[in-house]
Amino acid sequence: MAQTxxxxxxxxxxxTLVSYTIAHxxxxxxxxxxxxxxxxKSKADPDIQHAAVEDLIRRLFDPMxxxxxxxxxxxxxLGDPAFDAARVTSFGGNVVRIVGNSGTACAFALYHFMKYxxxxxxxxSGRQLHLPEKFPVVSQLVKxxxxxxxYQNVCTSSYSFAxxxxxxxxxxxxxxxxxxxxxxxxxxxxxxxxxxxYAKHGLNNTDLESFFVGPAxxxxxxxxxxxxxxxxxxxxxxxxxxxxxxxxxARMTSLGMMPILPxxxxxxxxxxxxxxxxxxxxxxxxxxxxxxxxxxxxxxxxTENLYVTLGxxxxxxxxxxxxDVTHFYNADSFNEQRPNTSADxxxxxxxxxxxxxxxxxxxxxxTVDTMKRYLSQGRMIVLDLDADAFPIWPSTQSFYGQPxxxxxLHNYGGVQGLYGRISHINKxxxxxxxxxxxxxxxxxxxxxxxxxxxxxxxxxxxxxxxxQPVAIDEWMANFTGRRYxxxxxxxxxxxxxxxxxxxxxxxxxxxxxxxxxTRRPHFNYPEPMWYDPKDVFESFSHLLRAATVLAKTDMxxxxxxxxxxxxxxxxxxxxxERFQAAFEQANVTSVGKLGDRLLKILDDMDLILSTNKQFxxxxxxxxxxxxxxxxxxxxxYEENALNQLTIWGPDGQELDYATKQWSxxxxxxxxxxxxxxxxxxxxxxxxTKPFDQxxxxxxxxxxxxxxxxxxxxxxxxxxxxxxxxxxxxxxxxAKRLFEKYNSFRxxxxxxxxxxxxxxxxxxxxxx
Numbered sequence: 200m201a202q203t204x205x206x207x208x209x210x211x212x213x214x215t216l217v218s219y220t221i222a223h224x225x226x227x228x229x230x231x232x233x234x235x236x237x238x239x240k241s242k243a244d245p246d247i248q249h250a251a252v253e254d255l256i257r258r259l260f261d262p263m264x265x266x267x268x269x270x271x272x273x274x275x276x277l278g279d280p281a282f283d284a285a286r287v288t289s290f291g292g293n294v295v296r297i298v299g300n301s302g303t304a305c306a307f308a309l310y311h312f313m314k315y316x317x318x319x320x321x322x323x324s325g326r327q328l329h330l331p332e333k334f335p336v337v338s339q340l341v342k343x344x345x346x347x348x349x350y351q352n353v354c355t356s357s358y359s360f361a362x363x364x365x366x367x368x369x370x371x372x373x374x375x376x377x378x379x380x381x382x383x384x385x386x387x388x389x390x391x392x393x394x395x396x397y398a399k400h401g402l403n404n405t406d407l408e409s410f411f412v413g414p415a416x417x418x419x420x421x422x423x424x425x426x427x428x429x430x431x432x433x434x435x436x437x438x439x440x441x442x443x444x445x446x447x448x449a450r451m452t453s454l455g456m457m458p459i460l461p462x463x464x465x466x467x468x469x470x471x472x473x474x475x476x477x478x479x480x481x482x483x484x485x486x487x488x489x490x491x492x493x494x495x496x497x498x499x500x501x502t503e504n505l506y507v508t509l510g511x512x513x514x515x516x517x518x519x520x521x522x523d524v525t526h527f528y529n530a531d532s533f534n535e536q537r538p539n540t541s542a543d544x545x546x547x548x549x550x551x552x553x554x555x556x557x558x559x560x561x562x563x564x565x566t567v568d569t570m571k572r573y574l575s576q577g578r579m580i581v582l583d584l585d586a587d588a589f590p591i592w593p594s595t596q597s598f599y600g601q602p603x604x605x606x607x608l609h610n611y612g613g614v615q616g617l618y619g620r621i622s623h624i625n626k627x628x629x630x631x632x633x634x635x636x637x638x639x640x641x642x643x644x645x646x647x648x649x650x651x652x653x654x655x656x657x658x659x660x661x662x663x664x665x666x667q668p669v670a671i672d673e674w675m676a677n678f679t680g681r682r683y684x685x686x687x688x689x690x691x692x693x694x695x696x697x698x699x700x701x702x703x704x705x706x707x708x709x710x711x712x713x714x715x716x717t718r719r720p721h722f723n724y725p726e727p728m729w730y731d732p733k734d735v736f737e738s739f740s741h742l743l744r745a746a747t748v749l750a751k752t753d754m755x756x757x758x759x760x761x762x763x764x765x766x767x768x769x770x771x772x773x774x775x776e777r778f779q780a781a782f783e784q785a786n787v788t789s790v791g792k793l794g795d796r797l798l799k800i801l802d803d804m805d806l807i808l809s810t811n812k813q814f815x816x817x818x819x820x821x822x823x824x825x826x827x828x829x830x831x832x833x834x835x836y837e838e839n840a841l842n843q844l845t846i847w848g849p850d851g852q853e854l855d856y857a858t859k860q861w862s863x864x865x866x867x868x869x870x871x872x873x874x875x876x877x878x879x880x881x882x883x884x885x886x887t888k889p890f891d892q893x894x895x896x897x898x899x900x901x902x903x904x905x906x907x908x909x910x911x912x913x914x915x916x917x918x919x920x921x922x923x924x925x926x927x928x929x930x931x932x933a934k935r936l937f938e939k940y941n942s943f944r945x946x947x948x949x950x951x952x953x954x955x956x957x958x959x960x961x962x963x964x965x966x
Contacts, residue, residue: 225346225640226279229602232580232640233281235526236346239457240280240301240381242524245272248302251453255306255373259321264330269296270305272455277304277340283381284342287312291336301455307379308341311664320681321377322653324813325753327684341664343379344632347457348663349582349604349643350375351384353529357418358613358648358857360387362822362840365446372447376454378660382604382641384529385451385458386421388444391437392520396512397468406470407431414826415839423466423496424486428849429839435828445521452524460517462528463510465498478503488852527580567595574599582606583631584645587623588707592631597638605631606643607659612857613648614712617735617765619655619702625669628662648857650813653754654678654694655702671698682754689745693738693758700734716771716801717858717869719899720876721892722779732769732948739766743937746930756929760814763807763933764860766940771800773946778877787884794877801870803936808862810929816863819844834911842908851900871903 226233243251249272257265277284277300285299285308295312299305313319313328316335320327363371375383390411397407412420413429414436420426451458472480479500486494499506514528574581574595581598583591585608592603605628609619632639642662649656657678658669675694680686706729715724739762749755774796781789808814823840827833845868847853858864876895883890940946 225602225638226281228638229640232602233346236281236457239526240455241274243302243452243455245274247453248272248305248455251450251455252302252305252309252376255376255454256309258369258373259326259328260330264328267294267330267334268309269294270309271296271298272300272302272305273298274300276300278342281346282343283307283348283379284340287337287339287341289316289334289337291333293333295334295337301381302453303376303379303381303455304341304343306376306454307343307664310377310379311341312337313377314681315677318677318681318684320657320678320754321374322657322682322754323374323650324653324757327682327752327754329684343664344666345639345641345663347382347580347604347641347643348378348380348660349382349606349641349645350380352584352608352645352647353384353386353422354418354612354647355649356384356386357415357843359650361415361417361843362819362826362836363443364822364825365443367822368443368447369450372450372454376456379663380644380660381456382527382643383451383456383458385444385447385525386461386529387447388437388440388442389421389461389517390417390432391441392513392516394437395516396509397471399512400471401474402468402470406468409470410468413839414836415823415843419486421461421466423464423483423498425489425494426469426496428489428493429835429842433829433832435832436826439826441520448521448524457527458525459527459529460514460521460525462530463506463513464530465501465506466496467499467509469497471499472497475505478505487848488850489848493849570595571599574601580604580640582643582645584608586631587620587627590627590631592637592639593634597634597636600638602638602640604641604643605639606645607655608645608647609655609659610646610648610651611712613650614717614858615651615761615764615860616712616714616768617652617697617701617761618704618712619652621655621658621671621698621703624655624659624662625671629666629668652702654698671695682752682758683745683749684752685749687745687749689741690749693742693745693762696734696738696741701730701738704729712858714768714772714860715775716768716804717860717864718855719896719904720873721895722782722890724775726772726948728772728948732773732946735762735765735769736944736946738762739937743930743934751930756811757813759929759933760807760811763929763936764804764814767800767804767807767936768860769948770940770946771797771804773948774800776948782880782884782890785884787881790877790881790884794881797873797877798870801865801873803939804860805862805865805870807929807932807936808860808865810932814861816844816859816861816867819859819861820863837911838908841910845907846900846904851904854904868903868907872899875899875903 249270252270252272256268256270259265260268274280277286277298280300283299283301283304285297285304287295287297287308289295289312297305297308297312299308310321313321316337317330318327319329360368360371394404394407408431409427410420411430411432412425412427414432416425416429420428448458466483467480472478479502481498481500482495483498484495485491499509579601581601581603583598583603584606586592586605587607587609590605592598592605597603607624628639628642631637642659644656644659646656654675658674661669672695675698676686676691679690679694683690715726718724742758742762746755746759774793778790778793778797781793812818820837820840823836824833827836842848843857844859844864845855847856875898879895879898880890
């Protein structure tokens with residue numbers, strides 16, 4: 200979840216290491232880490248990695264094009280094998296040869312060649328894979344600048360991956376390999392492993408039902424934020440997720456990736472106290488307003504021998520199930536919770552990983568002294584989780600000598616909204632890498648949710664090999680040429696304008712996606728507007744002109760819908776400001792007209808979103824339902840899916856935190872809320888009574904918000920969304936809306952400054 204500038208944003212990945220001294224050459228500073236990386240990368244032999252990359256190529260291209268790529272994995276001969284590297288050779292004919300020191304090195308070099316010599320792109324929203332008849336002459340060594348390229352936030356598994364099946368995971372792992380990611384989290388299926396471990400200690404399924412949370416909230420159950428909420432987990436779910444993890448780990452390791460498995464951070468079921476009442480436990484503070492019976496988890500004190508035993512048994516059981524696939528484990532205790540006094544004064548010690556690994560957990564809310572004590576122990580990799588906005592490495596002298604990964608967090612809750620800090624990600628990783636005494640060993644993506652702002656992730660992934668900043672205008676022009684499959688001045692201008700203005704947030708205030716259109720209606724909402732809205736409209740205009748001549752690729756159609764969505768939410772906020780002004784003037788006629796306009800804008804937003812399945816609630820709900828094997832599971836999974844997007848808890852504890860601008864959400868959730876709000880505002884004017892926000896909040900929760908999560912939506916999503924296909928007339932609809940709103944020429948929005956936001960929201964981000 201979101202954190203403020205005063206909160207440390209770091210968590211730890213633990214592995215076998217010793218204490219170190221600071222030196223600039225990380226190979227000399229961390230020899231044991233280097234050896235551990237090499238040992239993990241080689242768990243799949245070169246022939247297996249070679250076959251995995253060839254299979255990836257066959258999934259990307261038709262047989263004829265796939266045959267044009269010759270791949271070979273040779274662990275030696277390309278410099279230090281701790282750095283992924285590959286030699287790309289083409290003599291100007293129909294074939295290119297790629298020789299890399301790992302599977303990920305070959306896949307990364309393949310995509311580098313595809314991007315920079317064939318103008319291709321692979322993204323979450325689609326693929327543009329048109330190859331030239333003859334390849335250009337190329338002889339190039341493509342090499343990573345760091346050892347590790349990290350991927351995922353602990354929350355991503357719930358905000359984005361919660362309902363994925365194997366085909367969707369296969370696509371994601373392919374994307375990871377092409378981007379050069381070699382250090383991903385792999386958290387799927389761990390609940391079944393924990394069930395087996397706790398069964399050995401006398402806990403039964405009933406005991407675990409009060410511990411495990413529902414499928415859409417597993418990330419926060421694993422971190423100890425919540426317990427029991429939205430569960431239980433059925434045997435069908437546990438077995439299905441375990442089977443899925445087998446496939447995920449097999450594919451990751453076959454490509455030479457180093458998956459990070461979950462470790463033990465000390466959170467245990469309350470029922471364990473019944474078995475071992477003589478041991479010392481503590482309660483972590485309740486989280487996000489959840490009641491104690493659904494939060495305030497139990498922490499086994501790390502000084503207890505059982506702490507080490509549980510950690511050892513957990514890893515032993517994972518190895519028995521999945522094999523010896525990694526040497527890296529993650530532990531993330533105290534997520535957005537303050538450690539109790541004893542934990543704060545005495546860092547975790549003793550090693551729940553037995554002889555191999557030691558759990559070291561840095562609270563995300565702690566003092567500098569506490570962090571220094573934690574970091575003094577060695578045996579860890581630190582993720583500087585939000586380094587593009589709140590870097591910690593400079594104030595901690597590179598984490599007091601510990602190896603760290605520079606990460607871009609960028610997104611909270613998987614919300615949508617154009618946002619980025621492009622100038623920072625273009626230079627800050629290099630500055631961190633080259634700083635005196637730097638212990639940086641990698642870059643990473645730590646977004647809470649994916650499927651948004653794809654250009655930011657494409658650029659950030661390049662920071663794993665770039666040693667100098669890019670020229671943004673030139674890079675954006677090349678990006679659009681690859682994305683749309685052709686060079687077009689209007690397309691270039693679309694992203695060049697966005698890159699200079701909208702995607703370069705000038706402050707560290709992470710408020711992207713917090714638009715009034717998707718928030719519970721109220722007055723005096725500070726819209727996060729660090730850019731001139733006209734920049735969005737101008738970009739939109741250029742894209743529509745480009746679309747008249749460009750091929751209608753998946754990514755072009757996605758961008759049309761995305762810019763339509765961004766434009767309409769700006770129009771909505773502009774109308775909302777006029778609506779509020781009319782209310783303050785007690786102008787009943789204007790309030791009525793502007794209220795009707797707000798609802799019509801929502802109708803238009805739902806319409807354009809419905810033209811693309813990636814902006815539809817349908818896919819999320821259908822994916823959730825696909826895991827159900829009984830009527831009870833069907834009801835539970837659908838409620839889990841809808842609750843996360845809306846009230847996020849039993850009583851709106853994280854209301855609208857993971858909001859999505861999706862068709863279906865707009866028409867069946869946001870619009871009814873606004874319709875009720877407008878009616879109550881009109882009632883207050885006509886009765887000359889003050890508008891009662893508190894009464895409205897209670898009414899909208901009871902009548903719309905909570906009931907929405909209990910709906911069974913099988914019949915709701917029958918033909919409207921499924922029949923639209925890839926296009927659904929996105930371009931024609933977008934053009935009509937552009938004309939309808941007079942090219943957005945008359946739209947004005949009061950720009951909100953950082954000071955305005957801080958005064959409105961206080962120390963915590965606007966939720």
